[in-house]
Amino acid sequence: MATSDLETQLTELQKQSQQAIAAVTSLDDLEQLRVNYLGKKGELSQILKGMGRLDASDRPRIGAVANEVKDLVQAALDKKKSNLQSAQIQAQLESETLDVTMPGIYLPQGRIHPINAMMDKALDVFVGLGYTVADGPEMETDYYNFEALNTPPDHPARDMQDTFYLPDGNLLRTHTSSVQIRYMEENDPPIRIIAPGRCYRRDTEDATHAAVFHQIEILAIDEGLTFTDLKGTIKIFLEEMFGAVPIRFRASYFPFTEPSAEVDVEWNGRWLEVLGCGMVDPNVLKAVGYDPEIYSGFAAGFGVERFAMVLHQIDDIRRLYTSDLRFLKQF
Numbered sequence: 001m002a003t004s005d006l007e008t009q010l011t012e013l014q015k016q017s018q019q020a021i022a023a024v025t026s027l028d029d030l031e032q033l034r035v036n037y038l039g040k041k042g043e044l045s046q047i048l049k050g051m052g053r054l055d056a057s058d059r060p061r062i063g064a065v066a067n068e069v070k071d072l073v074q075a076a077l078d079k080k081k082s083n084l085q086s087a088q089i090q091a092q093l094e095s096e097t098l099d100v101t102m103p104g105i106y107l108p109q110g111r112i113h114p115i116n117a118m119m120d121k122a123l124d125v126f127v128g129l130g131y132t133v134a135d136g137p138e139m140e141t142d143y144y145n146f147e148a149l150n151t152p153p154d155h156p157a158r159d160m161q162d163t164f165y166l167p168d169g170n171l172l173r174t175h176t177s178s179v180q181i182r183y184m185e186e187n188d189p190p191i192r193i194i195a196p197g198r199c200y201r202r203d204t205e206d207a208t209h210a211a212v213f214h215q216i217e218i219l220a221i222d223e224g225l226t227f228t229d230l231k232g233t234i235k236i237f238l239e240e241m242f243g244a245v246p247i248r249f250r251a252s253y254f255p256f257t258e259p260s261a262e263v264d265v266e267w268n269g270r271w272l273e274v275l276g277c278g279m280v281d282p283n284v285l286k287a288v289g290y291d292p293e294i295y296s297g298f299a300a301g302f303g304v305e306r307f308a309m310v311l312h313q314i315d316d317i318r319r320l321y322t323s324d325l326r327f328l329k330q331f
């Protein structure tokens with residue numbers, strides 16, 4: 001075979017490959033070209049098979065040409081490959097770019113219901129004083145709701161709280177005071193808890209009464225706690241809730257506390273009752289196995305709705321339950 005034939009084929013391959021490589025637009029196609037030209041069974045190998053038929057004296061020169069062609073094709077492939085790769089990265093970056101100047105999407109914002117806001121605020125104050133949040137079931141036994149709270153079955157104080165009794169003899173708790181008993185049964189003094197929750201009473205609904213409402217219960221038990229500790233704690237709490245308003249303690253009666261008091265705040269020129277409290281009755285301590293000779297404590301309970309109504313001057317408790325957005329948006 002004539003050396004010129006092989007040489008022509010090599011130069012032809014060189015030219016063709018340059019064009020083909022220039023025209024390629026994807027990395028996959030480029031790889032395919034590499035295989036076609038330089039692969040084991042590629043065009044270059046095919047051409048070089050003809051070398052065996054050359055005169056021995058011609059081989060080195062043609063070999064040199066073949067190497068040169070191979071290097072040129074390889075270089076063209078490499079260059080194209082890096083071009084395609086950077087174009088790919090560029091395209092990816094552009095497609096992922098965030099336009100931080102675009103206007104946002106408007107999502108209407110919900111707000112916290114005044115009952116929840118009130119609870120959160122009260123919890124915050126007591127957690128700040130070192131109290132732990134506790135809870136108990138809304139369906140209760142007579143024992144936890146009444147009996148252990150020094151209110152036996154024929155006790156006249158049961159009339160203070162009209163109760164929903166369930167067919168199985170259980171009841172819907174009329175107050176969160178039941179949590180006191182449950183917590184004390186499971187824990188030893190010292191105790192400082194705050195227990196928020198839903199309560200139920202068979203009241204006729206009107207502007208100030210709801211059958212389902214919310215209470216928060218406070219309980220502190222320790223050695224040497226006195227009425228002074230109760231007063232100081234309630235004072236701090238009410239000041240956090242209502243600001244520096246005048247408050248007064250009035251003697252009252254609850255079966256589970258002795259002595260007992262009701263607390264009023266002066267609000268817009270009127271005294272408003274907001275809370276019941278007292279020193280935990282020794283019978284309550286005995287019911288959970290605490291020795292009243294060693295431990296004493298105080299308790300308090302209040303209605304969350306009542307607080308919200310006083311604070312926000314809401315005239316009817318039912319507004320808190322009707323989910324009227326025109327009303328709720330004011331808070």
Ligand code: DAH
Nearest residue numbers: 175257276277278299300301
């Ligand atoms: N449980 C009472 C009620 O529902 C409120 C109450 C009064 C709770 C005095 C107390 C307390 O812990 O000491 O009316």
